[in-house]
Amino acid sequence: MKNTIAIIGILVLVFFLATACLNPQEVPMINIDESINMYIVADPHYMSEKMTEDSQTFTNYLNTVDRMMKYTGVFLDIMEDEIKKNQPDIVVFPGDLTNNGSRVNHLEFEKRLKKMKSKGTKIYVVPGNHDINNEKALYFKDDQIHLAESINEVEFTEIYNDYGYGEAISRDENTLSYLAKPYKNLWLLMLDTTKDYPEPGGYINRDTLNWIVSCSDMAKEENAEMIVVMHHNLLDHSDIIWEDYTVDNNTSVLNTFHEIGIKVVLSGHIHIQDIKSHTSVTTGNTIYDIATSSLPVYNHQYGQLIYSPSKGYDYETIKLNVEKYALENNLKDENLLSFNEYSEQFFIDNLCRKHKESIGLLELSDEQKKEAFITVVEMNKKYFSGYRNEALKEHIESQGFEIVEGLDECFIQEYIMGMIEDQNADNNKLHIPIN
Structure with a gap:
């Protein structure tokens, strides 16, 4: 009799576990008097310490780039600390996750995302031009530069399955773009805008624009706001530096976004902190393209976007406090302990x-x-x-x-x-x- 009861108990437990697996967790609603907090971490360009060494060749390489490659891991450590402490609802990474797309960098970056996600924060990524099929994936050893293994589009979606791709409610057939539904009334349109990996230029083809319209139709059926996250910029953020930063066909993209009522675009790529807006004379809709500066580039900051169904959107930047983190974690690197001075000198020397x-x-x-x-x-x-x-x-x-x-x-x-x-x-x- 006891054995029969035990078997029945096990069967009931198995049934409930199976039911839980078949029925995914219900998507929450943001109530009218509530708000959600989203972090935007642009262009982290992560480079594993395994791919570097203390050599003249690596030092020479560091002196040719605008981003502080030596400390990309430290910056992500601080972001992990910020996320665990403040527990934002969402963190988005608008591309250039890694430095030149090596497999090692991607695999280590994914492990870092897993730690960030462990406290319940939803994390979403899209690729940038550096992340896929990059023939310039490299590592440093014996005072020389060596080519490293890169990844392709399929491998990208496999590595980052738990950071958007696995929960997408729609995928574009032509790119790695997808639609995510973190809340019933707030959706994320995550766009893959690179024209030809690993070239820097951006483009959104007509088929993808049609798919974007269908995503908008889905969102409107459920009365949901839709935020766009993309690597390349929608609008020109500089009158003299825009080629390969703004998507090539931005007029067509802009018209489509106006027609479907997009208000907020979160981008990166250009590495400066800048906001541009455009108002349609036809629809009266205003789009804000918020380009958050690159994390490893001066002034070393990330974006925060708070959304409230009743109040709208509030965006601000938050600067990493590297010196405080170095002190609290007993780091011995003098560059980090005097980071404000060091980062300014790096900026002068490199930029x-x-x-x-x-x-x-x-x-x-x-x-x-x-x-x-x-x-x-x-x-x-x-x-x-x-x-x-x-x-x-x-x-x-x-x-x-x-x-x-x-x-x-x-x-x-x-x-x-x-x-x-x-x-x-x-x-x-x-x-x-x-x-």
Whole structure:
């Protein structure tokens, strides 16, 4: 008799377990008086320590890129710490997850995502141009550069199955784009916008645009908001640096997005902090393309988007506190313990080098060149951090700015003058109301 009861108990348990597997967890609703918190971590360009070494060749490589490759793991450690502490509802990664798409980098990055997700945060990824079929996947050993194994499109979806692809309610047949439904009334349209891996340019073909319209129809049937997440930019974030950053056919994409009522696009790729908007004269709809700056690039920050069905969207950036993290975790690296100073010098050395070379060729006195370069550096730091126009007032009133303004037409002058003729003074905060 006891054996019979035990067997029945086991069968009942198996039945309930099987039923639970067949019936996925119900998708929650964001109530009118509630809000959800989303983090945007753009272009982390993760590079495993296994792929690096302390050598002159690796140091030379570090000096050729704008991103602080040596510490991409530390930056993600801090993000993991932030996520565990603050428990955002969603974290999205709009592409360029890895540095040049090596398999080792992808597999380690996925392990990091698993830790971030362990406290209940929903995580979604899309690929960037660096992530797939990258012939420049590399590693450093014996003071030499070696080619590493990359991954293809199928392998990307397999590795990141638990971060969007496995729960997609619709997949585009032509790209790695998908539609996710983290909430009944807030959906994510995760777009794969790379035109031809690993080339930098972006494009969304007509078939994918038709699929996007069908996704919008599905969302409207359930009265759901739909946020777009994509690697490339929808709008030009610079008057002089836009080629291969903005999707090639952005007019067609923009028209489609206006027609279906998209309000928010979360992008990356250009590595600067910038927000641009466009209002349709036909529909009256306004789209905001929020380009969050790259995590390993100065000013080392991520985005936070809070959505409320009654209040709308509130976006702001949050800077990584690397020095605090280094102290609390007893790290011994002096660069991390004095990170604010180190990161500024890295920015000057790596992102202002060409500006210094250009200024050096101008017919100016040594003192004028020095003053001009000081101003260019300070304005460039603010520019990458998301500040324009009147936010640069103290630098506009400097002697160095007067020198740059008086130059004959050249790249330096066009670049600097563009900073004071932009759409927004502060690209680190934005409120988008509900219509």
